[in-house]
Amino acid sequence: MGKQFDAAEVAKHTTPDSCWVILYGKVYDVTNFLAEHPGGAKIILKLAGKDATEEYDPIHPPGILEENLPAEALLGTVNPDTLPQTQTELAPSNVNKEGPPPMESLLNLEEIEQVATKNISNKAWAYYFSASDDKVSKSFNTEVYRSIVLRPRVFVDCSQCDLDTTTLGQKLNTPIYVAPAAMARLGNPAGEAGIAEACRSFGAMQIISNNASMTPEQIVKDAAPDQVFGWQIYVQIDRKKSEAMLARINKIKQIKFIVLTLDAPVPGKREDDERNNFVGASAPVPSGTKRAEDAVEAGDSPGGVGRTLFAGTDPTLTWRETLPWLAKHTDLPIILKGLQTHEDAYIASLHTPQIKGIILSNHGGRALDTAPPAVHTLLEIRKFCPEVFDRLDVLVDGGIRRGTDVVKALCLGAKAVGIGRPALFGLGAGGVEGVKRTLQILCDETKTCMRLLGVERVEDLGPQHINTRLVEQQIYDGPSGLESIRSAFRAKL
Numbered sequence: 001m002g003k004q005f006d007a008a009e010v011a012k013h014t015t016p017d018s019c020w021v022i023l024y025g026k027v028y029d030v031t032n033f034l035a036e037h038p039g040g041a042k043i044i045l046k047l048a049g050k051d052a053t054e055e056y057d058p059i060h061p062p063g064i065l066e067e068n069l070p071a072e073a074l075l076g077t078v079n080p081d082t083l084p085q086t087q088t089e090l091a092p093s094n095v096n097k098e099g100p101p102p103m104e105s106l107l108n109l110e111e112i113e114q115v116a117t118k119n120i121s122n123k124a125w126a127y128y129f130s131a132s133d134d135k136v137s138k139s140f141n142t143e144v145y146r147s148i149v150l151r152p153r154v155f156v157d158c159s160q161c162d163l164d165t166t167t168l169g170q171k172l173n174t175p176i177y178v179a180p181a182a183m184a185r186l187g188n189p190a191g192e193a194g195i196a197e198a199c200r201s202f203g204a205m206q207i208i209s210n211n212a213s214m215t216p217e218q219i220v221k222d223a224a225p226d227q228v229f230g231w232q233i234y235v236q237i238d239r240k241k242s243e244a245m246l247a248r249i250n251k252i253k254q255i256k257f258i259v260l261t262l263d264a265p266v267p268g269k270r271e272d273d274e275r276n277n278f279v280g281a282s283a284p285v286p287s288g289t290k291r292a293e294d295a296v297e298a299g300d301s302p303g304g305v306g307r308t309l310f311a312g313t314d315p316t317l318t319w320r321e322t323l324p325w326l327a328k329h330t331d332l333p334i335i336l337k338g339l340q341t342h343e344d345a346y347i348a349s350l351h352t353p354q355i356k357g358i359i360l361s362n363h364g365g366r367a368l369d370t371a372p373p374a375v376h377t378l379l380e381i382r383k384f385c386p387e388v389f390d391r392l393d394v395l396v397d398g399g400i401r402r403g404t405d406v407v408k409a410l411c412l413g414a415k416a417v418g419i420g421r422p423a424l425f426g427l428g429a430g431g432v433e434g435v436k437r438t439l440q441i442l443c444d445e446t447k448t449c450m451r452l453l454g455v456e457r458v459e460d461l462g463p464q465h466i467n468t469r470l471v472e473q474q475i476y477d478g479p480s481g482l483e484s485i486r487s488a489f490r491a492k493l
Helices: 031-036 041-046 064-068 109-119 122-129 136-146 191-202 216-220 239-250 271-278 290-297 305-309 319-329 342-349 374-384 403-411 421-453 482-492
Strands: 003-005 018-023 026-029 074-078 165-167 170-172 176-178 206-208 229-233 255-261 334-339 355-360 393-397 416-419
Touching (some): 136 374, 176 421, 216 229, 229 239, 255 355, 334 342, 403 416
Antiparallel strands (some): 018 026
């Protein structure tokens, strides 16, 4: 194992020419790794000479150290008696010293988020809560569902209700799935494996984030034989890294499809997340305050967990180049995530059978602010190219907070409805039981809504059960643009 160091000795190595860090009680020389770190050298240098375990552990999958550092980088251990005492800063709220309340006492997703906010670290809260710019899209994702009115039918036997459905060729017990949600271990040590355990209890699908804080193998380790997973890919500039991951994913039988995310070729400006990076472990500071301004004057560039995760992502993807490249490296069906116009949905429908489905999403409002909610894109497709629903499975995510939201999306043609932040906040509120409570609330509310509409099965939901007149006033009303797309596609053939 090598020699034992005092923390003071490690603290002398804080430069690009000699950079040491302490992780899990071990001392590493990461000088030669600085240039290779996907998030850039500056992030490591901020922790140089210190115990970086608390910062490192929730973000990096176990085993990643051994994969990326040579054996000689391990210099020895640190004398634990010489380490300074640390205390994790909690989120911007009053902490309940008695711990979270019983999960069954929480009646809706807003209450779960409130409990999670008191439990999780400031870094976790800032990353989970943040959205781009003024958070207009994040808010609108939820608000738009309130503008859709339900049309209940009466004198219908509503004693039975079944959430079973088939999506992307997979049988599921609920149309509610967990969207790719990164950095779950920031909120709770159970991480993405904890979310998988909750999904197993409900027969729900889970899409594993490219930036998960656990490896795909660790996440699916205890999955049920029939449990369904997808895996999200952000294609890297260094394509060999993406190709190596695809080779790993191809070997995991529980992963049934690849989700190529397209709505964030570059990171959005997530100010809560970036502001947290300015002030370290302290509570969020509103922009314009002295502490935030001092951080900028001190030379800290904008950053945060979100921006770091996008380091190395390839912004040059195209229909012509990327889909053939994927076909060379996986036979799994491709799902395109982040479509926000009917034109792109139509183009995707021309690339079956390689593309089996699309996810209408604006990245939870975390990419381009004032981009449309999935509801708008659903209505655009119904207006301009309804045949897309026959060619592909259309999924949606963003803003789902009630079972009535789930039902409205299904009525508009979605085959399944994803939740991202609610799963993370559920994990932060109560670990696995918090995620289970989140899914339980949404499933129960969805069933109640269907019963009151007079509908027994998911596949029987349709436009006749909702009134979208108010939202339709906001839908794109320009030229369809489809003829030029058809002509270009025919010319390619």
